[in-house]
Amino acid sequence: MRRFAAAIFDFEGTLVDFQWRLEPAEAELRRAFAGMGFEGEAFARGNYAGMWNAAADLFEKQGRTGELRRALGPVYDRWDADALSRWAPRAGAAELLRGMAAAGSRAGMVSNIGRRALGEALAGDQKQIIDNAGLHDAGDVGQA
Numbered sequence: 001m002r003r004f005a006a007a008i009f010d011f012e013g014t015l016v017d018f019q020w021r022l023e024p025a026e027a028e029l030r031r032a033f034a035g036m037g038f039e040g041e042a043f044a045r046g047n048y049a050g051m052w053n054a055a056a057d058l059f060e061k062q063g064r065t066g067e068l069r070r071a072l073g074p075v076y077d078r079w080d081a082d083a084l085s086r087w088a089p090r091a092g093a094a095e096l097l098r099g100m101a102a103a104g105s106r107a108g109m110v111s112n113i114g115r116r117a118l119g120e121a122l123a124g125d126q127k128q129i130i131d132n133a134g135l136h137d138a139g140d141v142g143q144a
Contacts, residue, residue: 007107008110009108009110010109010111012111015089015097016088016090017087017089019083026047026048028079029076030046042054052076073114077114080116083113083117084120087121
């Protein structure tokens with residue numbers, strides 16, 4: 001019996017395990033942001049995602065989002081790829097998603113990891129989680 005119509009899951013940390021090496025990544029990002037002239041608490045003490053969000057907010061207002069992506073996207077891509085190299089499906093994730101599909105519930109996935117790493121994960125070993133739930137083949141997984 002279906003108990004709910006749908007559930008949304010975060011990819012990294014929920015469907016696959018958490019594998020970030022945050023300290024060296026954040027140290028490199030702080031240097032990169034400082035080199036671009038970013039100052040303030042968000043960049044001096046911010047976390048991996050928070051630094052990007054703070055910079056994106058500033059650059060979006062100035063119409064310079066493309067510049068930010070070109071300058072710092074490769075740094076984020078490198079650390080995303082580093083985490084991707086160690087990701088493994090979470091125990092029970094595929095079974096949960098299969099059970100939901102069998103019960104008639106839909107599942108969705110969100111992620112704030114880089115598009116390159118997510119694309120590689122969905123084409124690689126972690127693809128089994130998505131395929132086992134019928135998400136990938138149903139066309140429900142996409143990037144916005």
